[in-house]
Amino acid sequence: MSIREYKALLAELDHARSLQMKKKILVKLCDVKRRISVKSHDKFSDLPADLGTSIQGNFCRGAYLKYRDTPLGTGPGKSRFLGVKDLESPLYFASNEYAVFPERRETGFDIVEPHFRFWVSVDLVNVLDLTSAEVRKALKITRYEVEKIEWVAWGGILCPTQILGRKAFESGYEAILFNSSKHRDTKNLAVFATNLNKRKSSIIIQDSHNNFKISRIP
Numbered sequence: 001m002s003i004r005e006y007k008a009l010l011a012e013l014d015h016a017r018s019l020q021m022k023k024k025i026l027v028k029l030c031d032v033k034r035r036i037s038v039k040s041h042d043k044f045s046d047l048p049a050d051l052g053t054s055i056q057g058n059f060c061r062g063a064y065l066k067y068r069d070t071p072l073g074t075g076p077g078k079s080r081f082l083g084v085k086d087l088e089s090p091l092y093f094a095s096n097e098y099a100v101f102p103e104r105r106e107t108g109f110d111i112v113e114p115h116f117r118f119w120v121s122v123d124l125v126n127v128l129d130l131t132s133a134e135v136r137k138a139l140k141i142t143r144y145e146v147e148k149i150e151w152v153a154w155g156g157i158l159c160p161t162q163i164l165g166r167k168a169f170e171s172g173y174e175a176i177l178f179n180s181s182k183h184r185d186t187k188n189l190a191v192f193a194t195n196l197n198k199r200k201s202s203i204i205i206q207d208s209h210n211n212f213k214i215s216r217i218p
Contacts, residue, residue, distance in 0.1 A: 002036045003142060006149075033157045040160040043140055047167040051135055052126035055177060058206075059093035059122050059189055062100035065114035080151050081165025081176055081190045083158040090165065090176075090190040091203075093120065099183040119206045122189065125197055128168050130178040131187060139164070147181045165190065174201055 009029045016022045078085045079092065094100045097117055129135050130146050145160045168176055169192045180186035191203065 002032055002039060003145065005032045006036060007144070030157070033154055033159070036160065037158050037163065040158070040163040044164050044167040047164075047171050048138060049171045049173075051128055051138060052173055053129050053132075055122060055124045055127045055129075055175070055189070057095070057122055058119055059095055060097040060100050060117055060119050061091065061093050062115060062117045065116060078151075078162075079165075079190070080161050080178075081168070083162035083166065090169075090192055093122070093189040093191065094180060094183075094186055095188070096180070096183050096186040099180045099186045099188070121202075121204045121206060122191075123203075124174045124191070124201045126173055126195075126201075127175045127177050127189075128173045130176060143179075147179050168192070169195065 006029070009025055009032060013022060013025045013029065016025055077089045079089045082089050092100070097119075100117060101115070130139075130141070133143075136143060136146065141160060141164065149159050149161065151159045151162060165176060172195055173192065174195045174197065175189050175191040178188050178190070180188050196202070
């Protein structure tokens, strides 16, 4: 019911004309977000650890230039699957190079710092596939929660995917696969680098000109 309330309040906010009305709706919206967050904590507290599947393929990664000498351009910060800004963010990849930055920024391609893109070959053995209706059903999470909730707008309240992401990391999943909210027919991958199986999994940069000091993890 909370998600239904959330969607209804967003629709009301879009149509509200007066500032006073918008303020009232925002107060209600904040309360609904808190309830959804609490419910998500309870729902994902016992996250199954046996839903993983293997993933192979080519994905594109975007990163700021200041992180060029770190493994695949890693850096701290909040994201769709992480709610604590001081922790190392999952590595985000997209099957479409044009979806890389818009997906991470929520508001579109508004990068002002120097940045770059590169392609990688991914071979992972334990991925939580949220593009699968069966997996979402097992987790009791809707496609709307995964793809449509704008986590940036939740401020300091953890949204369902941020709570799920932390639990997935703690449960040992190497990555989360999900559909892009910005580009149709595009899949995204959020990788927990420290969880990669060192014997069976890998992410290798396609770098024929040796531009990177580090070309593979783990």
